[in-house]
Amino acid sequence: MTETVTAEQKNTVMLAFQVIPRLRDGNNFEVVDKAIDVVKASGLPFQVGAMETTIKGELDRLLDIVKQAEKACLEAGAVEVITNIKIHTTTPEAHDTFCTYTRGVTPANKMFIDS
Template identity: 55%
Template sequence: MPTINVSFQVIPKVPDQDTYRVVDLAIDVVKKAGVKYEVGPMETTMEGELDQLLEIVKEAQQVCVEAGAERVMTIIKIDYHPQGVTMEEKVRKYRS
């Protein structure tokens, strides 16, 4: 299976003062998964195999619920190319 990119944003329904704490827990799921990732101001992008990355997204949603979210809206973007695609090839020209 090719290496792909999955970006996702979790939006947990929690009291405002708790939102960042719950989102941080979702990002911790990504960190512990051991995949290549980058955290941005609006979403987290990961690199790996599709099935593994989607499992990480599901775990991130679940940790939000376990942290008290009544509901979790998740926005997912998938960049799939049969020969694979990396985060580096997308941003290389912007980093010098």
């Protein structure tokens, strides 16, 4: 049996998100670490930066990870969480364009950690 691959499955999706938890007491960074733990447990390629975490995968799964990350913040004591999300979708046809996100990425500055 041959599987049909849709155009959406051929696309590369990168999602960057930032959680900003607010706590009554405690350390915000420890709560943010709980969100990062969710990303690490996903098994998807990711990069943690100073202002956001970027993950690569299928859009619905990426959005589920963000929901889980928010939930982890709330479970860790946040009384509210602001989440900023950026989504970049690239089709196979985009890889010959000037605007490709991966332009300039070389093996020496590999962007993602493969978990």
